[in-house]
Amino acid sequence: MLIFITGALIGYHSFTYGIIFDEIMIQNILETNFSEACELISWSYVGYVALFGLLPSYLIYKLGIKEQSPKIFYKEKVFVCFISLSLALALFFSFYKDNIALHRNYKQLRQLLVPFRFYWSSYNYCYKSFYFADKGLFKISDDASLQNNQTKNGKKNIIIFIVGEAARAQSFGLNGYTRDTTPLLNKSSVLNYKNFHSCGTSTSISVPCIFSHLGRKQFDVKQSYKSENLLDILKKLDFQITWYDNNSSSKGVALRVTKEIDQFDNTQHCLNGSCFDAVLLDALTKHFPLKHQNNFIVLHQKGNHGPAYYLRYPKAFEKFKPVCKSTNFKNCTQEEIINAYDNAILYTDFQIAELINLLQYKEAEYNSAVVYVSDHGESTGEKGIYLHGLPYMIAPKEQTHIPFIMWFSNGFINQYQINLNCLHKATNTRLSHDNIFHSLLGLLNIKSLHYNKALDVFASCKS
Ligand SMILES: [Zn+2]
Numbered sequence: 001m002l003i004f005i006t007g008a009l010i011g012y013h014s015f016t017y018g019i020i021f022d023e024i025m026i027q028n029i030l031e032t033n034f035s036e037a038c039e040l041i042s043w044s045y046v047g048y049v050a051l052f053g054l055l056p057s058y059l060i061y062k063l064g065i066k067e068q069s070p071k072i073f074y075k076e077k078v079f080v081c082f083i084s085l086s087l088a089l090a091l092f093f094s095f096y097k098d099n100i101a102l103h104r105n106y107k108q109l110r111q112l113l114v115p116f117r118f119y120w121s122s123y124n125y126c127y128k129s130f131y132f133a134d135k136g137l138f139k140i141s142d143d144a145s146l147q148n149n150q151t152k153n154g155k156k157n158i159i160i161f162i163v164g165e166a167a168r169a170q171s172f173g174l175n176g177y178t179r180d181t182t183p184l185l186n187k188s189s190v191l192n193y194k195n196f197h198s199c200g201t202s203t204s205i206s207v208p209c210i211f212s213h214l215g216r217k218q219f220d221v222k223q224s225y226k227s228e229n230l231l232d233i234l235k236k237l238d239f240q241i242t243w244y245d246n247n248s249s250s251k252g253v254a255l256r257v258t259k260e261i262d263q264f265d266n267t268q269h270c271l272n273g274s275c276f277d278a279v280l281l282d283a284l285t286k287h288f289p290l291k292h293q294n295n296f297i298v299l300h301q302k303g304n305h306g307p308a309y310y311l312r313y314p315k316a317f318e319k320f321k322p323v324c325k326s327t328n329f330k331n332c333t334q335e336e337i338i339n340a341y342d343n344a345i346l347y348t349d350f351q352i353a354e355l356i357n358l359l360q361y362k363e364a365e366y367n368s369a370v371v372y373v374s375d376h377g378e379s380t381g382e383k384g385i386y387l388h389g390l391p392y393m394i395a396p397k398e399q400t401h402i403p404f405i406m407w408f409s410n411g412f413i414n415q416y417q418i419n420l421n422c423l424h425k426a427t428n429t430r431l432s433h434d435n436i437f438h439s440l441l442g443l444l445n446i447k448s449l450h451y452n453k454a455l456d457v458f459a460s461c462k463s
Contacts, residue, residue, distance in 0.1 A: 001057040007115040008053025012045055020111045021118040026125040100386055101328040104307050127222075137256075138227040140213055140450045141236040147445040151293070152415050158295040159369045159444075160284070160355060163207060164348060165247055165303030166388055168377030169196065169401040171345050179320065181345040184353035188407065190370075191423055196404035198376040199433035202389045206375035206433065207251040207300075213450040215434035216392075224252065230437050231257045231296070233448060240292035244280050245300040254298070269314075276314060277301045277351050285358065290366070294444075299355075303348055304378060306387050309340035313347035320346075334381040341380050356407050367411035369443075373436065374402040404431065416443060422461035431457065 013019045068076075092099055103109065111117055151157075169175050173182035174192045185192075199209035199216040209219045211229040231241055235257040243254040245262040254260050264270060264279040280299040287297070302312060307327045323340040324332030352372055359368040377399040379385040388399045408418060435455045441448055442456035453459050 001060050003115060004056045004060070005049075005053040006118060008049045008051075010118050011052065011114045012048045013040075014112065014114055021114075021121050022111060023121045023125045023128070026118075026121050030125075096384065097330045097386070098328070101307055101330065104387060105327045136226075138223075139232075140228045140448070141233045144233045144236055144446055144448040146237050147447050149445065153367070153411055155365055155367045155411050155415070156290055156293055156295065157367045157412070157415065158290060158297065158359070159371065159440075160359070161296065161298045162352065162355075162370065162372040163210065163247075163298060163300045164372060164374035164403070165203065165301050165305050166376060166378040167304050167345060167348060167374040167403055168398050169194065169403050170398065171342060172403045173349075174405070175403065179342055181342050182349040183346075184349050185405065188353060188356055190352075190356075191406045191420075191427060193404040193406075193427050193429075193431055195428055195430045196373070196402055197430070197432040198374070198400045198402045201376045201392055201395045201399045203248060203375050204251055208253055210373065210375070210433050210436055211253045213437045215455075216432065228256070229253055230440060231298075233441070233446065234294075234296050234444075237294070237446065238292070239294045239296045240290070241296050241298075242287065243298045243300065244283050246275055246277055246280055246302045247300045247305070250298070250300065274311065275302070276312070277303065277347070278314075281351060281354055281358070284355070288362070301348065301351070303374070304341060304344045306341075306378060309337070309344045312344040317343050317347045317350070319343055329381070329386055337386075338380050341378070352405065359409055363409055363411060366409070367415045368409045369412050370405075370407040371436075371440075372403070372405040373433070374404075376400065377402050416445070417463045418443075418458065419461045419463055423457065426457060426461070429457075 010019075010021055014021070019025060171177055171179075171181060172192075173180040174185055174190075175194050180186065198206050199219060200206040205219075205221050208221060208224040208229070209216065211231060212219055212224055212227070213229070214220075214224075231254060235241055241254070241258045243250050243258050243260045245260045246264070249262065250260050261283065264275050264283065266275060266279045266282060269276045269278045269282065277299075280301065284297065284299065304312060307329060310323050310325050320339040320342045322336055323343060324336035325340075326332055329337060352370065355370055359366065359370065362368070376388050377397075378388050379390075379396060379398045382396060382398055385396060385398075388395075390396070390399060392400070406423075408416075408420075412418070413420060435457055437450075438452045438455035439457045440446075441451045442453070442458040442462070
């Protein structure tokens, strides 16, 4: 009865005004006043609620509750649930490709579910308003301090941290892929870690996890919103932090330290509100010269965001052909999907190489480092699985085995006393997002109670 009544109460507004009951709408409902609300009540609204809410509720009420022994009751329920669930799963999987593509391409469909979206948004709204409001921020930056901070060569320090999107390790030429998808990085002097694994299989989990002091097993995404992270520590130590975002957002990571820059009015690299990752590099180029001694800049890429891989790179990067030019994978062969995917990797190779070129060009003024890590991997039809986001326990390696690359300018190596040979020897070690927080603290000579030496790849590779 509750479902019918709320369904009618909000369904009317969805149909007549096209209203979506997201969290902001819940807030609007709670913050409205009596006269404003009264204006929305009409005879047709009353009639609609009576017909689709009250009438079915009345019929359910009249049906009454059958008296039954609990044993028969539960037997019947279990049977009905089992049959219903089996039917639902059979239906879903017989149109798996369509379903997956549909939900990816039309995310707003989920917003239209009446009345379940309303329940979900209400829950989220309450959770965020009350739960977070009560618990204070969990601070990890208070005790952090910089060691050996004297500049050795008078240059400013800059670390560019690239968060990739849906790039998987096996599709990187650097990792031995049969196709040369990373021709420029192959020729560069990057450190390439071949056995690196993600914290999650989706952006919303992996991005906050990358910057968290907690490892995958302890990490909780809801907790992460009320905990400080690596960026808070850097901010406390006077690093100038900038977050450029060509993806969805920093997922709360940059909330306290900087305003995210996610609007690029760049006619060269953008079309219909969607931009190639070149906008990040463009924005970064305009960022120079830097005023601060220590700078930490995040570039959050669109990378290989699916299913429209073919929209992730300019025409010049269409090296592997033919490509899938549909967002509905049903219209493409697996080869076409992989071709488009690989072209997007080729484009990322170019972006990273260009960035290194830029920093090499500025070697005289800056000690610079580049760190590239993908947030998670991607399935491109292996065993009939596409995209990403499967629960970690059952996720295939395509979704969790990811590229991790680092590069340092000579000045940076000198300033931070990095032993490159030592690092090169460890590039086959099994590592994961868990190592990033601790390694960056180690790299930048930051002392903290939350630092774990065992997870720092630089621990034994600095002189
Ligand atoms: Zn992602």
